[in-house]
Amino acid sequence: xxxxxxxxxxxGALVLQLSLFSRFxxxxxxxxxxxxxxxxxxxLAGPERGAIxxxxxxxxxxxFLSTPLGLSAxxxxxxxxxxxxxxxxxxxxxxxxxxxxxxxxxxxGMLVYALVGAVLGQPTLEGPPLAAIVVFVSAxxxxxxxxxxxxxxxxxxxxxxxxRHQPFLAR
Amino acid sequence: MAYPRRxxxxxxxxxxLGLLLLTAVTLLAMDxxxxxxxxxxxxxxxxxxxxxxxxxxxxxxxxxxGWKGAFGYGDLRDENDDLRRQLEDRKGQDAEITRxxxxxxxxxxxxxxxxxxTPTITAEVVSGPLTSFEQTVQINIGSDDGVKRGxxxxxxxxxxxxxxxxxxxxxxxxxxxxxxxxxGVRLRNGDLALARGQxxxxxxxxxGIEDGTxxxxxxxVFTSGIDRTAFPKDLLVGKVSSVGESVDGIPRAIExxxxxxxxxxxxxxxxxxxxx
Numbered sequence: 128x129x130x131x132x133x134x135x136x137x138x139g140a141l142v143l144q145l146s147l148f149s150r151f152x153x154x155x156x157x158x159x160x161x162x163x164x165x166x167x168x169x170x171l172a173g174p175e176r177g178a179i180x181x182x183x184x185x186x187x188x189x190x191f192l193s194t195p196l197g198l199s200a201x202x203x204x205x206x207x208x209x210x211x212x213x214x215x216x217x218x219x220x221x222x223x224x225x226x227x228x229x230x231x232x233x234x235x236g237m238l239v240y241a242l243v244g245a246v247l248g249q250p251t252l253e254g255p256p257l258a259a260i261v262v263f264v265s266a267x268x269x270x271x272x273x274x275x276x277x278x279x280x281x282x283x284x285x286x287x288x289x290x291r292h293q294p295f296l297a298r
Numbered sequence: 299m300a301y302p303r304r305x306x307x308x309x310x311x312x313x314x315l316g317l318l319l320l321t322a323v324t325l326l327a328m329d330x331x332x333x334x335x336x337x338x339x340x341x342x343x344x345x346x347x348x349x350x351x352x353x354x355x356x357x358x359x360x361x362x363x364g365w366k367g368a369f370g371y372g373d374l375r376d377e378n379d380d381l382r383r384q385l386e387d388r389k390g391q392d393a394e395i396t397r398x399x400x401x402x403x404x405x406x407x408x409x410x411x412x413x414x415x416t417p418t419i420t421a422e423v424v425s426g427p428l429t430s431f432e433q434t435v436q437i438n439i440g441s442d443d444g445v446k447r448g449x450x451x452x453x454x455x456x457x458x459x460x461x462x463x464x465x466x467x468x469x470x471x472x473x474x475x476x477x478x479x480x481x482g483v484r485l486r487n488g489d490l491a492l493a494r495g496q497x498x499x500x501x502x503x504x505x506g507i508e509d510g511t512x513x514x515x516x517x518x519v520f521t522s523g524i525d526r527t528a529f530p531k532d533l534l535v536g537k538v539s540s541v542g543e544s545v546d547g548i549p550r551a552i553e554x555x556x557x558x559x560x561x562x563x564x565x566x567x568x569x570x571x572x573x574x
Contacts, residue, residue: 142353142354144428147362151362155427156430175308182321185322186325188428188429189325192429193432195325195326196328196336240431249431254430254497254498255498
């Protein structure tokens with residue numbers, strides 16, 4: 128995985144989250160594409176890289192939130208790692224699989240975020256209904272999963288890899 | 299698949315996970331008490347990212363405006379109906395408002411403290427909550443403009459909240475409906491109390507109201523301006539939406555519907571610090 132390309136993907140997703148996705152809400156719930164990166168990185172590249180991308184994307188969004196720095200990084204690291212562990216033996220012959228993984232991983236991530244945040248004294252259970260957050264974030268992330276998969280696949284290859292291997296998504 | 303995935307059981311994988319978790323927990327431990335040792339880091343990162351974000355805002359604002367125009371018609375109609383209802387309510391309250399204004403003017407004359415005497419600065423709300431787990435808005439002024447944590451933020455129709463976090467040119471405002479926000483208030487008969495948020499979309503709650511206290515629904519509630527607060531006195535907080543009954547010796551509670559439009563685009567920050 129190219130660090131420079133991965134950083135570019137994380138920054139691109141951050142710009143989209145801050146400038147575009149945060150403007151849309153359903154019943155108070157706001158999309159969260161940063162957790163999708165963690166989930167799909169775990170799915171594509173395994174637990175270790177899922178954890179690294181989760182940490183990076185969580186820390187990036189943490190900078191702009193009023194919640195304590197490190198909270199999103201902690202949750203997204205765990206979610207990225209666990210997604211990698213859970214999908215190790217998964218058959219990957221369908222374009223539908225990453226969509227389902229993005230939806231399910233995001234749902235679990237939102238639940239964990241709300242619960243851990245509440246344990247740490249943050250008002251994560253006092254805002255929009257948790258069900259609305261889980262459903263809305265999962266739906267948005269499922270819709271944008273194919274795009275994120277392409278971006279992460281691009282991040283996994285660099286110019287030298289292109290010469291040696293076929294593209295990641297080629298099946 | 300073209301690339302091998304590293305096993306989750308490999309020592310390196312677990313070492314990386316442990317290292318990342320340790321880093322995240324360390325950051326959390328440093329930032330959790332709210333003392334803000336990492337604020338300069340956040341401020342620097344925010345400033346560094348500002349041009350990129352500004353570019354993103356410029357590109358994507360028309361898209362979100364189009365979305366709201368296309369799918370927000372129902373909401374606008376509901377809002378319009380609600381405003382009409384409020385207008386009718388207001389007409390019926392004219393007499394009460396006139397009386398309260400006279401009372402307020404008298405009190406201001408006595409105390410000599412008015413909101414006009416306290417400097418304020420106008421700000422624009424540049425962003426709503428960035429994730430589902432925040433009940434905050436961001437405004438386009440910060441410590442460079444003299445804004446400090448804890449300062450009151452008001453709209454034309456009442457108290458909006460307080461400044462929770464300040465950076466160079468932006469600040470984060472906690473809405474008064476957050477459970478962490480409590481405001482000293484004065485009821486119609488002059489009794490003082492503490493109103494606390496109950497979460498998004500919920501009225502504020504004032505507990506410990508004694509039986510003898512005369513409180514009626516639709517009474518206006520103002521800030522008390524005491525109890526080591528940054529909120530000047532006599533700012534409109536809202537009006538009483540329900541009055542409970544005392545049960546088994548437990549004093550009654552009242553609920554206050556905030557009068558401020560929590561989706562206001564322009565707000566004022568009251569440049570007054572909380573006494574230490």
